[in-house]
Every structure is written in C-alpha cells, then in structure tokens.
Amino acid sequence: MKVMISASEAMEKGVWKEIIRLFGRDEDEEFWPQEEFILSEEQALRLNLIKK
Numbered sequence: 001m002k003v004m005i006s007a008s009e010a011m012e013k014g015v016w017k018e019i020i021r022l023f024g025r026d027e028d029e030e031f032w033p034q035e036e037f038i039l040s041e042e043q044a045l046r047l048n049l050i051k052k
Contacts, residue, residue: 003044008033015047 010016019037020027044050 001041003039003041003049004036005039005044005049006033007031007035007037010037013049015049018047 005013005015005019007016007019010019017027020029022039022043023037025031039047039049041050045052
C-alpha cells in the first residue's frame with residue numbers, strides 16, 4: 001500500500017520535518033502546499049499516519 005500526503009497535510013499533522021528528512025529535501029527549499037509525497041505503508045506507520 002502507498003500513502004500520499006501533501007506538504008500542507010504533513011505540516012498540519014506535525015510530521016513535516018520527518019517527511020523532508022525521508023525524502024532528502026532541504027528545509028530551506030520552497031514547497032507548494034499541494035506538493036505530494038508518496039510513502040510506503042511502513043513509512044506511514046512509523047509516522048503514525050495510519051494504524052495497522
């Protein structure tokens with residue numbers, strides 16, 4: 001299973017710093033609020049975005 005999360009959703013859920021770290025992005029980069037990131041089920045579980 002893949003889980004998609006937008007930059008704005010990640011910020012709202014408090015996982016933004018983890019998302020940019022997972023994707024090797026720079027915190028100072030510009031991001032569109034609608035920019036989407038695709039997480040594996042394992043990554044989403046680790047970030048507590050889904051429950052098993």
